[in-house]
Amino acid sequence: MDTLSFLILTFGFTSTLYLYSRSRKQSDGLRIPPGPKPLPLLGNIFDLTAKELWLKATSLAQTYGPIVQLSVFHPSLSICQPLIFLSSPEVCLDLLEKKGGLYADKPKLVMAGELCGCDDMVAFTGYGEQSKRQRKLMGMAFSKERIPAYRGLIERETVGFLTGLISAHSASSPPAPSSESGIPARFLAYIPLVRRYAGQLTLSVVYGYTIPTSYTQVVHDKFLDMAEDCVSILSNKIASGGGIWLVDIFPILKKAPRSLEFIPLFSFLPKAREWKAKMVEFVEKPFEWVKSEMQKGTHKPSFCSTLLDNSNEVVPSAAANANGKANSDISAELLSSWATSTSATSKPPPAATAEYAQFEFDLKWTANSMYSASGDSTITSVMHYFLALLEDADKGGEVIRKARKELDQVTGLAEDSPTTLKPRLPNLSDRFIDIEVPNGRGGIRKIKKPRFPYVEAVMSEVWRWGAVVPLNLPHRLTEDDVYTPPPSEADPYPSPMFLRKGSLVFGNIWSILHSKALFGDDAEEFKPDRYLLSQHEEDVLYGSGYSEEVVNEMKRERKKRDPRSYVFGFGRRQCPGQNLVESSVWLLIAALLSTVDVRRPCVEGEDGKERVIREQPEFNNSVFRTPDPFGVDIRPRSQKALEAIMHAGEGGEAEDFE
Numbered sequence: 323m324d325t326l327s328f329l330i331l332t333f334g335f336t337s338t339l340y341l342y343s344r345s346r347k348q349s350d351g352l353r354i355p356p357g358p359k360p361l362p363l364l365g366n367i368f369d370l371t372a373k374e375l376w377l378k379a380t381s382l383a384q385t386y387g388p389i390v391q392l393s394v395f396h397p398s399l400s401i402c403q404p405l406i407f408l409s410s411p412e413v414c415l416d417l418l419e420k421k422g423g424l425y426a427d428k429p430k431l432v433m434a435g436e437l438c439g440c441d442d443m444v445a446f447t448g449y450g451e452q453s454k455r456q457r458k459l460m461g462m463a464f465s466k467e468r469i470p471a472y473r474g475l476i477e478r479e480t481v482g483f484l485t486g487l488i489s490a491h492s493a494s495s496p497p498a499p500s501s502e503s504g505i506p507a508r509f510l511a512y513i514p515l516v517r518r519y520a521g522q523l524t525l526s527v528v529y530g531y532t533i534p535t536s537y538t539q540v541v542h543d544k545f546l547d548m549a550e551d552c553v554s555i556l557s558n559k560i561a562s563g564g565g566i567w568l569v570d571i572f573p574i575l576k577k578a579p580r581s582l583e584f585i586p587l588f589s590f591l592p593k594a595r596e597w598k599a600k601m602v603e604f605v606e607k608p609f610e611w612v613k614s615e616m617q618k619g620t621h622k623p624s625f626c627s628t629l630l631d632n633s634n635e636v637v638p639s640a641a642a643n644a645n646g647k648a649n650s651d652i653s654a655e656l657l658s659s660w661a662t663s664t665s666a667t668s669k670p671p672p673a674a675t676a677e678y679a680q681f682e683f684d685l686k687w688t689a690n691s692m693y694s695a696s697g698d699s700t701i702t703s704v705m706h707y708f709l710a711l712l713e714d715a716d717k718g719g720e721v722i723r724k725a726r727k728e729l730d731q732v733t734g735l736a737e738d739s740p741t742t743l744k745p746r747l748p749n750l751s752d753r754f755i756d757i758e759v760p761n762g763r764g765g766i767r768k769i770k771k772p773r774f775p776y777v778e779a780v781m782s783e784v785w786r787w788g789a790v791v792p793l794n795l796p797h798r799l800t801e802d803d804v805y806t807p808p809p810s811e812a813d814p815y816p817s818p819m820f821l822r823k824g825s826l827v828f829g830n831i832w833s834i835l836h837s838k839a840l841f842g843d844d845a846e847e848f849k850p851d852r853y854l855l856s857q858h859e860e861d862v863l864y865g866s867g868y869s870e871e872v873v874n875e876m877k878r879e880r881k882k883r884d885p886r887s888y889v890f891g892f893g894r895r896q897c898p899g900q901n902l903v904e905s906s907v908w909l910l911i912a913a914l915l916s917t918v919d920v921r922r923p924c925v926e927g928e929d930g931k932e933r934v935i936r937e938q939p940e941f942n943n944s945v946f947r948t949p950d951p952f953g954v955d956i957r958p959r960s961q962k963a964l965e966a967i968m969h970a971g972e973g974g975e976a977e978d979f980e
């Protein structure tokens with residue numbers, strides 16, 4: 323298309339849309355959700371901030387109530403894109419969960435999907451056959467039953483991470499140069515280690531790939547670097563400001579000839595080409611690597627290799643013929659053999675059918691989605707832990723003292739622990755104790771009781787206080803909907819609202835997790851004690867003689883104040899990695915609490931006096947609430963703790979694969 327005809331076509335198209343929209347009935351006489359007044363034509367674009375949009379959405383909810391609508395372009399235009407923010411647990415539950423089928427779709431974004439090549443990433447796939455197939459594959463890898471199989475892997479990486487931390491801070495390390503921010507680099511040394519830990523866990527599980535260097539060496543790994551680059555492009559560039567680009571509203575813009583790309587309006591086109599090339603590489607390279615390792619017979623069993631190796635049992639038509647077994651039974655057996663096996667098997671290559679091609683395509687994109695979604699969320703959780711512990715240290719270290727009181731009884735890491743208790747790191751089998759209590763009806767209730775309630779509370783509070791994905795990921799409404807929200811301070815007598823088909827719906831996780839109504843007036847503070855059970859709750863949940871109804875009612879009540887009910891999103895798109903991070907983040911937090919002290923960095927001023935560096939963290943990522951790098955002084959708590967880490971790193975528990 324030449325430049326002139328392109329411009330004429332674009333002008334004609336937008337004018338037609340505008341004229342058509344002026345006569346269009348929008349809401350069947352019902353009110354649309356409230357929000358700040360949109361500007362003529364432009365709508366609310368100036369209310370959308372690229373930085374910490376969740377704060378803006380929360381303050382709008384205080385003014386307008388738990389459902390707020392902003393629009394890109396004026397709501398009277400049919401080209402307007404409504405953005406709906408849900409800021410209370412009740413409305414998230416009513417819409418995203420109870421009406422889950424209507425709200426499970428994803429926006430079909432021209433820029434992110436078609437132009438940047440992210441259409442087939444799980445978080446972008448529309449609700450339908452493809453997303454169901456992909457979620458089924460992930461369910462096979464990360465169901466609750468599967469998680470114990472990753473125990474050895476999680477423990478090994480936790481030890482590696484601690485060893486790296488200790489070595490980065492040890493006195494014998496060469497003095498590290500100062501960073502650009504003026505903070506000596508050794509106080510920032512934990513960041514590449516967290517990144518490596520998060521990446522390595524998923525690389526092992528998904529692709530069977532092990533980064534060749536140890537945690538004590540500086541690491542630039544091809545797959546890790548690629549993931550970091552692409553996830554940063556995704557969340558900071560492509561999805562910045564809600565992920566809506568002008569080309570999403572006017573798809574015709576994508577056809578602009580290259581000769582127009584020097585105009586700022588069309589600068590998205592060369593960017594999209596560059597980003598797409600990177601995304602394609604990010605999906606293809608690790609998957610091709612697994613296949614080539616399999617051909618050589620040198621692969622380690624992983625999610626990809628197991629499914630590829632047994633594709634004739636997983637691909638639907640083959641599975642239907644295989645001994646008459648249902649597909650899901652075969653899958654469960656198959657994955658169980660993978661996670662416990664340590665050696666590679668080799669089978670003849672599968673037949674090249676359309677179904678097989680579909681299976682490989684799904685597998686490749688699902689693997690990539692798990693890999694890209696797990697990195698930043700895990701890194702962000704760990705950084706929130708360090709931020710919280712810095713505040714705790716400022717206040718005298720009550721959190722760490724209470725947590726250690728519990729952990730030391732098992733790990734023997736206190737200075738006054740009995741000598742009969744061999745000092746060691748915590749491991750995943752320490753987490754729960756199995757108890758059996760009479761259920762009040764002559765039977766037995768089997769319960770997994772947390773052994774360290776305070777450590778559990780620290781993890782819950784890290785997730786609540788930090789809010790890893792504060793605005794959730796956008797869902798798309800597939801049909802017009804009518805909803806009356808519950809009364810709120812801002813809207814005490816709510817009337818029914820019209821929610822338009824095609825609206826993008828954001829669950830404002832941040833506002834829920836920081837709600838005073840739910841968590842009290844001290845909701846802004848980091849306070850794990852808020853989750854500790856009262857004596858009555860302890861009796862009902864773990865004591866004998868209470869009926870199932872009473873126990874279940876108490877569980878329901880506690881669930882409302884459990885951050886896990888919100889941090890992993892809602893309904894049919896809820897995070898599939900939750901069970902894995904429940905274990906990995908728990909162990910990391912328990913191990914850090916047990917073994918290392920966390921303080922604000924100190925530097926020597928020109929006057930020779932020590933100066934504490936106090937940084938105010940900035941949050942510039944628009945999807946994850948990842949703080950910009952901040953300095954932390956991390957040291958082993960004691961000689962005993964140091965030896966426990968070094969000993970675990972030399973072998974011992976860390977090699978204990980199940």
Ligand code: HEM
Pocket residue numbers: 444445446457524691692693695696697699700703790791794795796889890891892893894895896897898899900902903
């Ligand atoms: C603390 C860690 C994590 C947090 C807080 C978290 C949170 C979330 C949230 C809020 C969503 C959006 C849910 C929605 O749209 O309603 C999501 C989606 C997703 N997460 Fe996670 N996540 C974490 C770790 C992981 C891990 C470890 C994996 C994979 C191994 C993973 C894989 C995914 C995928 C594939 C999606 C897209 C699901 C879909 O659209 O159907 N996440 N996560």
